[in-house]
Amino acid sequence: MTSPESASPSRPAKAAGFALLGVAAVALVIGVVSLFGGGDESPSAGGSSTAPPAQTTTESTTTPPTSESPSAPAATTTTPPAASSSAVVPPPPVTQPGVPKVSVRVYNNSTITGLAVRAADDVRASGWAVEGTGNYSSGTIPTTTVYFRPGTDEEASAKELASVLKARVEPRFDGIQSSAPGIILIVTNDYQGPSKNK
Known part of the structure; x- marks a missing residue:
């Protein structure tokens, strides 16, 4: 069986392109944060004496x-x-006490180009670490689903992520059973992103 995390030998350029898109997305987020928040680290040459130190703490x-x-x-x-x-x-996600954030790999099983990268950005913004993105082409997944290994820390974290993304959550199936540890998110055409706070 072929693991979903390895790129098809006939498409190394496509896999490299997705990897570069992921790196570019991370660089863009860091750049935007630096642009809006980086100016605050400048030397305090007389402009910060009016703010009491207790307030900053x-x-x-x-x-x-x-x-x-x-x-x-x-x-x-x-x-x-x-x-x-x-x-x-973004506001920090509401987490259940004691639920560890397990790393996530995101795979696209849709007809939408770049959906795995977009979903990976949503997952990061919700507080999870993303280990990689790619395509899942070994079958058709009916709806966006978060997969976990039963009996591990992945289960509680997968249920929490599925709740944030309004996705289905299930134990891993045979095709991804031997994949590396961590949560696997497979996004399909119905992927909507994180639910908005009411």
């Missing part, structure tokens, strides 16, 4: 954890919250 506790995103340090206290939080930093 209080506000910094509301920033997202730094371990989940390389761009998290860009969220600082001198930028007005209304200008930066809605445009750059």
